Amino acid sequence: MLERWMPGLRWMRDYRREWLRGDLFAGLTVGVMLIPQGMAYAMIAGLPPIYGLYSATVPLLVYAVFGTSRHLAVGPVALISLLVNTGVGALAGGDPAVFLAMAILLAAMVGIFQLAMGLLRLGFLVNFLSHPVISGFTTGAALIIGFSQFKHLAGIPLPSTQQLHVLLGALFSQIQQVHGVTLGLGLGAIALILIGKRIDPRLPGPLLAVVAGIAVVQLLALDAMGVKIIGQIPSGLPQPGLPFAAEALQRYPDGLWSVVRHLAPIALTIALISFMESYAVARAVQRKHRNYEVDANKELIALGAANIAGSFFQAHPTTGGFSRTAVNEQAGAQSGLAAIISAALIALTLLFLTPLFHSLPQAVLAAIILVAVYGLIDLKEVRYLYRNDRRDLFMLIATFAITVTLGVEAGILAGVALSIADLVYRSSRPHYAVLGEYGGKGIYRNVQRFPEAIEPPNTLILRPDGQWFFANASFWQQAIRENLAARPGTRVLVLDAATISAIDSTGLHSLQDVWEELQREGIALRLSGLIGPVRDKLEHAGFFEKLGRNHVFMTLQEAVAGRHANEASVSAAVRTAPRT
């Protein structure tokens, strides 16, 4: 019972000694990644770097207990940090203390939304982001995040914006303000990470860049030359954050409640997007293991709990990230213990190592971000869709275009809206085929694709591909009418109905209309291969009774011949489930 709500208890109970090695190695590897990534992503969010480390402690522990994935590495991620930055930035009015308080409050609100969605079993919503939409959206967000880092990478002043053209415009107009030494440091860090990757993918390149960056700054006293460094970082574990944030915001002009109302749409967006990102990666990794199941609704609850608990300890919104999760799995993680070890490493860093990061140049963090988001730019999918699905390519490009011009929230919304509009439009004009006998052995094929297939005399065999429902009921009637008109003298219409996947009441009405029209013209209607749910509907609506049960056949061959193979198949063709 308790395990139903806390799936983490299962691996704790079943823990095997041989898992420890993998968990330890993976936990330390991810922890070492988290130190620079956490700080970098806090920078994207517009927060002091230390808050990235705070966000890399409590949420990981909570997820280890409530999460259904044993490999998901929760923590700060680039995309969500970008959403925090632009969403909160618009409200905070340039006051860093208010900005921080809002970011922490936002984490609590994101968590509450996720928890509520999980309890309401809305996890199925994840289905409504199609592959092209995610791809266009991620690529757009990666470009925005990437270019915005030139502020830190090259010391060019840039506005905080989600609009790529604004960003690029500012970048070009300010290009003369580039700070040479900073840019050199940043490019050096990028080179170091890329070379490290080339040598051995398991090398913690970002950490090496951090160490090298600190060393170079200290040796050459670069901070005196205008290189921006992180500066003083307080040491110690995160103190209660949400209560202080709530108190700070009470002094806000219209009070805390007004802040909550303004943050709500941002929180909802982050709740959905971060769930989708996290769920996608958790599912991808789970497929390789199979000793556990990832459940969408429980994942929502777990991420919600992680965000709520995190907000009490100064965390900004967190979720499961792509890159760290992949590393965690590759490094041999077997259970949530790996995440607990990562969190412990961050906690030790917070307690003892923060003074070391004083001289870390911001350009190195920017370099880490640039390398990370470069991997999110998905040109392979563009090529794939160009070859295989132009419609989906259009979705990708539209989502991308809206993301980079109107911002990531508009992009994701437009992508979902486009996908649904496309579904509706496609459903309204489904495919169908006129069949003929192919090879003379009772095999029937589309006569347009198989010109050697022969239509039986005075018989039209039509195969409607897809459901028969309100959005296409008139389409089907029209298709039948046109094909009959093109074949004068037709005495029998056989509907190869196995492909009718569902029928609704509008479809029922229209099928009855079709039958009445056929009756008036003296054309017989025969149905073959109806699937169970459609049989049930037709039976309950009394249509079999009207049509005559002997006009319903199990197979297309029987229907074309107009003869049932035997007694049993007469009743089997119209067999229905008891009404529920």
Add this chain to the structure above:
Amino acid sequence: MLERWMPGLRWMRDYRREWLRGDLFAGLTVGVMLIPQGMAYAMIAGLPPIYGLYSATVPLLVYAVFGTSRHLAVGPVALISLLVNTGVGALAGGDPAVFLAMAILLAAMVGIFQLAMGLLRLGFLVNFLSHPVISGFTTGAALIIGFSQFKHLAGIPLPSTQQLHVLLGALFSQIQQVHGVTLGLGLGAIALILIGKRIDPRLPGPLLAVVAGIAVVQLLALDAMGVKIIGQIPSGLPQPGLPFAAEALQRYPDGLWSVVRHLAPIALTIALISFMESYAVARAVQRKHRNYEVDANKELIALGAANIAGSFFQAHPTTGGFSRTAVNEQAGAQSGLAAIISAALIALTLLFLTPLFHSLPQAVLAAIILVAVYGLIDLKEVRYLYRNDRRDLFMLIATFAITVTLGVEAGILAGVALSIADLVYRSSRPHYAVLGEYGGKGIYRNVQRFPEAIEPPNTLILRPDGQWFFANASFWQQAIRENLAARPGTRVLVLDAATISAIDSTGLHSLQDVWEELQREGIALRLSGLIGPVRDKLEHAGFFEKLGRNHVFMTLQEAVAGRHANEASVSAAVRTAPRT
């Protein structure tokens, strides 16, 4: 060429002498109906009765030339008049001259929207109103129109509202203000119409009620007793309306442009709803005739032209109506000439007969409306859906409830939104079946419905019912995984793919994932009966190449056996259309 844009020219060219009798009789019958109905529907719209007659002239003539239906009776209809009343009423601020000018301007805007939609070929939009949504909406609107007529039927003061509860509340609180003589007249008129219908459905009951009402009022001098009569009606044909309306509205506080902007959403709503009502009835009547075709896009153009032209001659928005069209067809109309005759009768009335209507009591017009809208209340559909489709019943009730509480526009929008949401939700969890051999003759059926069907050893046969696309890709993967997990030792997965009506790029990705998973577990994948468009996609994506073409079969029987029937069927199973 000219006939493509003016389908009416065709019947004019082909006109046969034997049609004349039917056209003449039908045209006169509908014209006689139009006199009281036009005045009554103008009253619903909140306009002086004469404008209903104006709306029954020019639009009919224009539709006769541009329309594709030869039976559609265009003119004022109750539902659209209600939309005009509430839509314009909110803007006009109680000034009758402004109200009138807005109603005429609205007709022009409705026409422009319809014309534009027709030229943009948006006629397919009509598909997105499902049967239950239309039914719930019409029933709700009928109740609102009906109860609002108690103002005229019984002399009870009522507010102009689309909210049924407000209307009923006012009705009950003002019930003591009922005007006895008026109510008596109204009930008498209802009785006369109903009795007339009983005796002979072809009797022009409303006209009889009008004549009787005028006679009674004049004989007993009822207007002196407080019975509201129509009063002075100007005679003569309609004079230019749109120019005067535009001029009047230029003196409106924020100018004409502001009025146009405010009317735009109402105009769009009316454009859509009136098109849908009209198209539905035109199609229903066309089915019985077949000597012409009704084309959605051309209908939009024709209705648009009728509304624009009408607005130049003082018409408010018009469309094809249910009841008059049915009467037109039953009375024997054969071509658009019938409509031209109706319009001519109205023109003669306007020229010579308007003085006769001076003493017509408003209660009689209210009685005519009540009888008409009573026929729109669709309880049969409620019973039908209760038995056959509870989901669709819910749609009907939800649309009805929103229509009567929030108004007809909200109702129709909510209905469409609900229908699309339902489509999306259903698509995300499609039906599927595990198949077994039934009767041992190569016939396969769902093992849950046919317990006597036997699953082949070590083989799982799965039939996915419906498309494989972004909203259900993970559902299919999960379904396959679960069914394999429930059958350890499975060596072969056969997908009976004939029922996969389409696949998109997300579906392709997930099918490849499935194949990779199966490979890792040493399970063979076989596909059977793929339809053409899906074959094309799989071929172009290189999936057949990966899977091995010999794993694709024409029939399920071959796939289960793992043997192709002959050489020809190997290539036929993967035959694709040339890439377009």
